[in-house]
Amino acid sequence: MSDINVKESFDHFSQYYAQNAFEIWKKLQNECPIASSRKYRNMWVPTKYSDIEEIARDTDTFSSRSPVVAEFGAMADFGLQVPPISADPPYHTSFRRLLLPFFAPSRIEALKDTVVYLANDLIDSFIDNGEFDAALDYAQHIPVKIISEMLGIRDEDGDQFRMWVHNFLELAPTDITVAATSLLQFFEYFQKQIEDRKINPKDDLITFLINAQIDDRLLSDQEIFGGCLLLLLAGIDTTWSAIGASIWHLASNLEDQRSLRNDPDILGSAIEEFLRAFAPVTMAREVTKDVDFKGCPMKKGDPLLLPFPAANRDPEAFENADKIILNRERNRHFAFGVGIHRCLGSNLARMELSVAIETLIVRLPEFELKNPNDVKWSVGQVRGPRKLEIKFKVNR
Amino acid sequence: MKKLLIDKDKCQGHNRCAAIISDLVDIDGLGFASVKLDGHFDDSRLIDVNKAIDNCPENAISIFVELSGDDNV
Ligand code: HEM
Ligand code: SF4
Numbered sequence: 418m419s420d421i422n423v424k425e426s427f428d429h430f431s432q433y434y435a436q437n438a439f440e441i442w443k444k445l446q447n448e449c450p451i452a453s454s455r456k457y458r459n460m461w462v463p464t465k466y467s468d469i470e471e472i473a474r475d476t477d478t479f480s481s482r483s484p485v486v487a488e489f490g491a492m493a494d495f496g497l498q499v500p501p502i503s504a505d506p507p508y509h510t511s512f513r514r515l516l517l518p519f520f521a522p523s524r525i526e527a528l529k530d531t532v533v534y535l536a537n538d539l540i541d542s543f544i545d546n547g548e549f550d551a552a553l554d555y556a557q558h559i560p561v562k563i564i565s566e567m568l569g570i571r572d573e574d575g576d577q578f579r580m581w582v583h584n585f586l587e588l589a590p591t592d593i594t595v596a597a598t599s600l601l602q603f604f605e606y607f608q609k610q611i612e613d614r615k616i617n618p619k620d621d622l623i624t625f626l627i628n629a630q631i632d633d634r635l636l637s638d639q640e641i642f643g644g645c646l647l648l649l650l651a652g653i654d655t656t657w658s659a660i661g662a663s664i665w666h667l668a669s670n671l672e673d674q675r676s677l678r679n680d681p682d683i684l685g686s687a688i689e690e691f692l693r694a695f696a697p698v699t700m701a702r703e704v705t706k707d708v709d710f711k712g713c714p715m716k717k718g719d720p721l722l723l724p725f726p727a728a729n730r731d732p733e734a735f736e737n738a739d740k741i742i743l744n745r746e747r748n749r750h751f752a753f754g755v756g757i758h759r760c761l762g763s764n765l766a767r768m769e770l771s772v773a774i775e776t777l778i779v780r781l782p783e784f785e786l787k788n789p790n791d792v793k794w795s796v797g798q799v800r801g802p803r804k805l806e807i808k809f810k811v812n813r
Numbered sequence: 814m815k816k817l818l819i820d821k822d823k824c825q826g827h828n829r830c831a832a833i834i835s836d837l838v839d840i841d842g843l844g845f846a847s848v849k850l851d852g853h854f855d856d857s858r859l860i861d862v863n864k865a866i867d868n869c870p871e872n873a874i875s876i877f878v879e880l881s882g883d884d885n886v
Contacts, residue, residue, distance in 0.1 A: 747867040759825040
């Protein structure tokens with residue numbers, strides 16, 4: 418490994434981190450379980466399962482007001498709120514309860530046929546070619562379609578969203594101009610949607626939020642916008658990444674691909690194992706008061722990264738943490754977080770991920786990476802393949 | 814007899830239990846789990862119940878062992 422100092426100059430937006438995250442977490446877990454970084458305003462980075470759990474559960478000391486650590490400042494200081502992920506109790510509890518019914522298992526089950534149809538449709542478009550980009554031609558389309566349907570917005574706007582989300586999550590945190598422009602684009606788009614629903618109510622999530630109440634009052638436009646924005650930010654890149662990473666593993670480990678083909682019953686535990694080993698999402702908190710946490714002098718206002726993916730590879734919490742074991746028995750992974758902010762979309766994400774993988778396995782013959790050295794991983798707090806070329810034999 | 818317990822205060826609705834022991838848990842309209850009926854289960858389900866315990870990220874599931882008269886403990 419190069420001599421970049423990850424203990425005191427941790428940088429989640431560096432290419433170095435994108436390419437070497439597993440090794441970096443391991444090194445930190447062994448040598449310096451809580452790293453830091455001056456570049457990000459004195460940010461702290463715990464890497465152990467037990468510390469990450471403790472912090473996620475202590476919502477008094479660690480606030481969610483800024484779930485993304487940007488170079489230039491805290492999200493909340495710019496007036497941007499995306500509840501419930503950026504909220505603390507008790508407001509968090511009320512906002513989350515509003516959304517819960519939309520993501521309960523029964524609601525999600527009803528969307529499954531749409532995902533099956535979509536996955537097959539996408540596969541039809543490349544099955545005769547013998548190759549495709551699993552990130553661009555397959556994985557990224559599935560979550561966009563479903564979230565558009567839930568919000569009641571047109572499919573055609575999907576490409577727009579993907580671009581805005583990409584800009585927002587990967588470029589904006591280190592480039593304040595991109596941050597401002599993408600936010601403005603989101604805002605103008607949703608402002609129109611909200612205005613439109615006020616005149617023509619529909620059976621969709623935006624209309625629901627317009628009529629929803631918290632503590633006997635209607636939501637402000639700002640809150641409706643924030644909620645919609647969050648569903649896009651939280652639902653798209655995350656699921657895209659999880660699907661992509663799972664395909665990447667199966668394409669580079671043919672042994673595992675064969676096991677899954679021969680024994681479809683392990684799909685459920687295999688999906689959980691992919692989620693554990695390639696957890697895409699790292700969240701962030703803000704320290705609310707000066708504390709000494711495990712010997713680290715944390716100050717009020719310091720940002721703190723919560724790399725759930727690192728927790729998932731902590732040897733103290735998982736046997737053979739580095740190994741992918743498709744039928745792992747004991748798997749209390751934190752891919753969806755832990756505690757009160759536990760992912761609201763987890764039932765949806767699991768369904769999309771299972772359908773995407775199962776359909777691919779059923780429809781395609783054995784597939785592998787076209788060029789193992791030419792896979793591109795994203796930078797930032799959502800980690801997944803952004804270029805993932807796959808080849809397979811065409812049966813004529 | 815063994816009884817399944819789910820701690821309502823800990824459960825965050827990950828729904829891992831529902832995937833493993835769907836015959837023993839109910840999921841409500843918000844996604845939270847509770848035990849079906851009185852929670853008693855047969856020893857033949859013990860492996861799966863333990864699996865659910867080992868996969869609940871919130872540590873919300875446990876087993877309560879009831880000592881009845883004819884149990885030789
Ligand atoms: C594999 C895909 C996904 C992963 C790995 C993932 C991961 C996470 C994580 C780690 C959190 C916890 C945040 C924290 O502790 O601060 C979270 C929260 C959240 N996720 Fe997901 N997510 C995924 C998909 C989705 C989808 C598809 C949606 C909805 C469309 C969604 C909506 C949300 C929302 C609304 C929250 C905030 C919950 C709260 O603050 O109470 N996620 N997600
Ligand atoms: S797995 Fe645990 S947290 Fe999840 S629904 Fe079941 S009891 Fe609740």
